[in-house]
Amino acid sequence: MKRIVTIQDISCLGKCSITVALPIISAMGIETVILPTAVLSTHTQFSGFTCADLENQIEPISKHWKSINADFDAIYTGYLASVSQIELVKKFFQTFGKDETLRFVDPAMADNGKLYAGFDDSFPKSMAELCGIADIIVPNLTEACLMTDTEYPDSYDEAFIRELLLKLAALGTRKAVVITGVTAEAGKTGVYGYNVQTGEFFNFSHKKESSSYHGTGDIFASVTLGALENGNSLEKSLKIAAKFTVDSIKETVKNDKDKTYGVDFEPVIPELIKQLA
Numbered sequence: 714m715k716r717i718v719t720i721q722d723i724s725c726l727g728k729c730s731i732t733v734a735l736p737i738i739s740a741m742g743i744e745t746v747i748l749p750t751a752v753l754s755t756h757t758q759f760s761g762f763t764c765a766d767l768e769n770q771i772e773p774i775s776k777h778w779k780s781i782n783a784d785f786d787a788i789y790t791g792y793l794a795s796v797s798q799i800e801l802v803k804k805f806f807q808t809f810g811k812d813e814t815l816r817f818v819d820p821a822m823a824d825n826g827k828l829y830a831g832f833d834d835s836f837p838k839s840m841a842e843l844c845g846i847a848d849i850i851v852p853n854l855t856e857a858c859l860m861t862d863t864e865y866p867d868s869y870d871e872a873f874i875r876e877l878l879l880k881l882a883a884l885g886t887r888k889a890v891v892i893t894g895v896t897a898e899a900g901k902t903g904v905y906g907y908n909v910q911t912g913e914f915f916n917f918s919h920k921k922e923s924s925s926y927h928g929t930g931d932i933f934a935s936v937t938l939g940a941l942e943n944g945n946s947l948e949k950s951l952k953i954a955a956k957f958t959v960d961s962i963k964e965t966v967k968n969d970k971d972k973t974y975g976v977d978f979e980p981v982i983p984e985l986i987k988q989l990a
């Protein structure tokens with residue numbers, strides 16, 4: 714059985730980061746080890762959240778794992794709270810990254826043209842460095858712009874996205890760069906990618922859901938990694954992830970839930986497993 718490790722926070726309530734990655738990737742038949750960077754009462758989009766930083770646990774946990782020769786098929790990072798956490802993750806890549814280890818980075822830090830609360834303008838530069846030593850990165854459009862010093866556009870076309878993909882590839886990412894949540898065509902939202910190894914661009918889109926829910930980027934990234942580790946190609950994995958994310962949003966719309974709580978992906982898991990077979 715494959716084993717991955719995911720390094721991100723535990724937001725106890727409000728489905729995102731580890732409370733999304735662990736159930737989804739496990740359900741996809743992959744052992745999912747967690748390295749929690751902080752425990753928050755909720756993610757940071759609720760007001761008044763509590764946060765216990767666990768940064769000082771990252772090195773001791775890594776050292777213990779090393780001493781027992783633990784190894785991982787993939788290292789998956791999501792929301793990281795500070796530049797110093799990013800530095801520790803870089804060290805983790807050095808310690809546990811072998812040639813065949815997939816380093817998968819979701820630079821979760823911003824959306825809709827803005828950094829999330831709590832980050833300052835120096836943060837994207839550091840995240841861009843982490844993306845530069847990754848194999849696959851999956852920023853949304855805002856994160857892609859922030860990491861490449863590109864102004865977030867009011868409107869754009871496919872040529873703009875291709876140029877942005879090349880700027881991302883120039884960070885140094887080894888295998889593929891992917892931008893999510895791209896609306897280059899009215900009423901549609903899509904995924905645009907560039908395969909660094911073959912020099913090929915690819916994209917696909919689907920109908921844009923009218924509501925935008927918290928945590929969907931984390932769901933998309935988790936399913937993509939789970940599908941890759943099940944032996945699917947990158948494009949197929951991204952398509953499986955996009956379908957799962959859209960179906961989860963549809964399920965949530967039915968339940969008329971507050972968008973901050975995240976999406977109801979749980980009832981869609983059986984269908985996801987069928988897609989893998």
Ligand code: PXL
Nearest residue numbers: 729730756757792821829928
């Ligand atoms: O979904 C991204 C995310 C993860 N973890 C925490 C967050 C956010 C986005 O706001 O606040 C703590």
